[in-house]
Amino acid sequence: MPINLSSYTAIETGLFVRIEVDYYKTSAGATPTSTVLRFSDYRGTVTIDGESYVGLGRLLNITPTVSELRGTTGSVTVTISGIPNTSIAEIVNSRMKGCPIKIYRVVFDPVTGTQLAITGNPAGRFFGIVSNYTLEEDYSVDERRSTNTIAMICTSNMEFLDNKVTGRKTNPSSMKQFYPSDVSFDRVPSLVGANFNFGAPQ
Amino acid sequence: MSWIDDIIDFGSTAIEWLGGNSIGGQLARTALTGLALNQITESINKDNEAANNTTQAVDPGVRLQVNPDTEYRIPLVYGEATLGGAVTDAVLTNGNLTMFYCLTICERTGNTNLGSGAQSTFQFKDIYWDDSRLLFQSDGITVSGFVDKSNSVCTDYNGKIKIWCFGGNSTTQVIPNNYANATSVNAYDVMPNWTANHAMSDLVFAIVRIDYDAAAGVRGLGNVKFKIENSMTQPGDVMYDYMTNTRYGSGIAPAEIYAS
Numbered sequence: 221m222p223i224n225l226s227s228y229t230a231i232e233t234g235l236f237v238r239i240e241v242d243y244y245k246t247s248a249g250a251t252p253t254s255t256v257l258r259f260s261d262y263r264g265t266v267t268i269d270g271e272s273y274v275g276l277g278r279l280l281n282i283t284p285t286v287s288e289l290r291g292t293t294g295s296v297t298v299t300i301s302g303i304p305n306t307s308i309a310e311i312v313n314s315r316m317k318g319c320p321i322k323i324y325r326v327v328f329d330p331v332t333g334t335q336l337a338i339t340g341n342p343a344g345r346f347f348g349i350v351s352n353y354t355l356e357e358d359y360s361v362d363e364r365r366s367t368n369t370i371a372m373i374c375t376s377n378m379e380f381l382d383n384k385v386t387g388r389k390t391n392p393s394s395m396k397q398f399y400p401s402d403v404s405f406d407r408v409p410s411l412v413g414a415n416f417n418f419g420a421p422q
Numbered sequence: 423m424s425w426i427d428d429i430i431d432f433g434s435t436a437i438e439w440l441g442g443n444s445i446g447g448q449l450a451r452t453a454l455t456g457l458a459l460n461q462i463t464e465s466i467n468k469d470n471e472a473a474n475n476t477t478q479a480v481d482p483g484v485r486l487q488v489n490p491d492t493e494y495r496i497p498l499v500y501g502e503a504t505l506g507g508a509v510t511d512a513v514l515t516n517g518n519l520t521m522f523y524c525l526t527i528c529e530r531t532g533n534t535n536l537g538s539g540a541q542s543t544f545q546f547k548d549i550y551w552d553d554s555r556l557l558f559q560s561d562g563i564t565v566s567g568f569v570d571k572s573n574s575v576c577t578d579y580n581g582k583i584k585i586w587c588f589g590g591n592s593t594t595q596v597i598p599n600n601y602a603n604a605t606s607v608n609a610y611d612v613m614p615n616w617t618a619n620h621a622m623s624d625l626v627f628a629i630v631r632i633d634y635d636a637a638a639g640v641r642g643l644g645n646v647k648f649k650i651e652n653s654m655t656q657p658g659d660v661m662y663d664y665m666t667n668t669r670y671g672s673g674i675a676p677a678e679i680y681a682s
Binding site for chain 2: 398409
């Protein structure tokens, strides 16, 4: 849905990222929990739809997305810089791959810093899955400190659906994946190449 | 001298003549030997003919090989389609004279009316055997014959083949269209060696029983095709089902779809 901004002389925008992590651990020995990570490249913490997003400012970078009339495949990379060493454990021990990610663009009034109450704001920019992530460490020997950067490669739902292979095959493991107690396909492997002397005298 | 003595004397004279070196005796011995050989040869030939006749009467049967594909992906049918089935089980019983096959046809789909309606159902509109449409007896299970391409009815298969159709699992028997049978059976009560754990969960399939009859041409499983119809035919229902189903579809959460 397009946003009508014709009546505004100045606006501010920010990209807001929402990642649902089903398996989130703060340390190796911690109990996994389900959590939602929310952050933006806007200044300060902003509440949208009742959820607060942490402002990362220039530490967050999101590659541009392409809007097309027809649904097409695509991917974006969400990069967060300046991650302290103490937070690396959260990334390493959590399962980021496969998490649903949503990116919205929100328009603000630059004077008041409040979200414009107009139709279509916020606007969805990207809905997909975190398909991979990389951690980069920039270690400075002289300063004896390091800077960490995480880059999350996100695949759109369209591409995800294109790559998805589903369906049941006629073998026992495929059947038991969906119905563990169903033994209907258990004999299929043993029938491969089997001979039956149909009508032969005993 | 009595007449018995006369006979004995004649016999003695004849034996002496046969055993003698006279030309007549030698010819007679040769003739008798030839006669004996001829009788022996005829006897041997009769025995051989009898043995040959016995061999031809025994039918050696046929060697069947079923090659189920463990990588076969079970298809999905919306609306109406004619398709074959994948062999997922085969059993030879009754002294090698009866074969049972399980043919898996397609997946059972979800609920109609955008997932909120009734469970979709399947009808078996027609069944084809080597491109000939099968006719059934009144029970809707036992084949009575077939209609070939020239629209001729052949009853050679009468009683030799039985087909039980199922529309979702082992307990949902479906009688083909135009037939009626109030008594339904479970697939695991028909297929040998099956138990209740052979549930065939969410599958449309058929159990085929074939009784060997070489004279009638019933020697194995033909090219069986099923013309089936899924009650899920509305485009919206189909899209919704395919998008949301986690078994054969995209597995999109229903909350992500603006179904209204």
